[in-house]
Amino acid sequence: xxxxLNAYLYVGALLFAIGALGVLVRRSLxxxxxxxxxxxxGVNLTMGAFAVFNEDMGxxxxxxxxxxxxxxxSVVGLAILVTVSRRVTELYSDRLKSLRW
Amino acid sequence: MIDDIAFIYLATMAVIAxxxxxxxxxxxxxxxxxxxVVFHVAGLFAxxxxxxxxxxxxxxxxxxxxxxxLFTIMLLDLRHExxxxxxxxxxxxxxxxxAILILIETGWIALTTPAAAQAMHGKFSPEVIAEMGGAGQxxxxxxxxxxxxxxxxxGFLLLAAAVGAMILARSPDEDEMPDSTDPVADAAxxxxxxxxxxxxxx
Numbered sequence: 001x002x003x004x005l006n007a008y009l010y011v012g013a014l015l016f017a018i019g020a021l022g023v024l025v026r027r028s029l030x031x032x033x034x035x036x037x038x039x040x041x042g043v044n045l046t047m048g049a050f051a052v053f054n055e056d057m058g059x060x061x062x063x064x065x066x067x068x069x070x071x072x073x074s075v076v077g078l079a080i081l082v083t084v085s086r087r088v089t090e091l092y093s094d095r096l097k098s099l100r101w
Numbered sequence: 102m103i104d105d106i107a108f109i110y111l112a113t114m115a116v117i118a119x120x121x122x123x124x125x126x127x128x129x130x131x132x133x134x135x136x137x138v139v140f141h142v143a144g145l146f147a148x149x150x151x152x153x154x155x156x157x158x159x160x161x162x163x164x165x166x167x168x169x170x171l172f173t174i175m176l177l178d179l180r181h182e183x184x185x186x187x188x189x190x191x192x193x194x195x196x197x198x199x200a201i202l203i204l205i206e207t208g209w210i211a212l213t214t215p216a217a218a219q220a221m222h223g224k225f226s227p228e229v230i231a232e233m234g235g236a237g238q239x240x241x242x243x244x245x246x247x248x249x250x251x252x253x254x255x256g257f258l259l260l261a262a263a264v265g266a267m268i269l270a271r272s273p274d275e276d277e278m279p280d281s282t283d284p285v286a287d288a289a290x291x292x293x294x295x296x297x298x299x300x301x302x303x
Contacts, residue, residue, distance in 0.1 A: 044158070045146075056224070057239055061251070068255040074169060083269055090185075
């Protein structure tokens, strides 16, 4: 099982779907950002598995860049959360209804 | 055999901790569950034989991103989050089928992917990587030649994200530097400005 590519792909698919569920269902904005990180975990696992089993270094490079994008995304997302928390007392996604303020 | 046992343990724990990340009420516990997911995915990379990816995963995710999340949760005032529903009321009916649909699609791709025996064989077999002196050297040999432009763009993206985060998270009452808001200081230089500040304070 540890020798087959497909087993890793299943785990990656499961992690991605669970993260997508969290993004769609949770109200708290912080947990939505955490769920996006969970989705990226699934994607990273898939890319790493393809890189190792196809004996290609492109997957390593792609995962390195995906890590960079994950870091940039969480930094900007958390900065937006800090800004929003100055105007709205509760960080729920359904409290943010106005387009600008 | 021992690899299979390790794989089953790591995969089940990663999925269980992932479900906990999504469904646990408190954001702090959610973040800690994500740390568990990160560690077990790193273990999966190690079982796969990609030690470099496992270490990168631990350093960047567990060491940087989750710590940033925990600091932000600590800084924000989350007292109001108790006692309220933590799931969307109506979006649940759309979100759950959509997540199941995504699972079916990705699972279908995983099912129809040819197994490792028929997989492509690229230039970097484990023997070649060992001969080059490890995955780090092999990665560098393609990262700084074939993938140089994406690498540089990723670096620039990090710079842009850092500057953007500083500008976004700055509080509104310090929008401008205090020295440049004073017309006296602008006209007459710093010495008089300091004197004027002392007068105003006195």
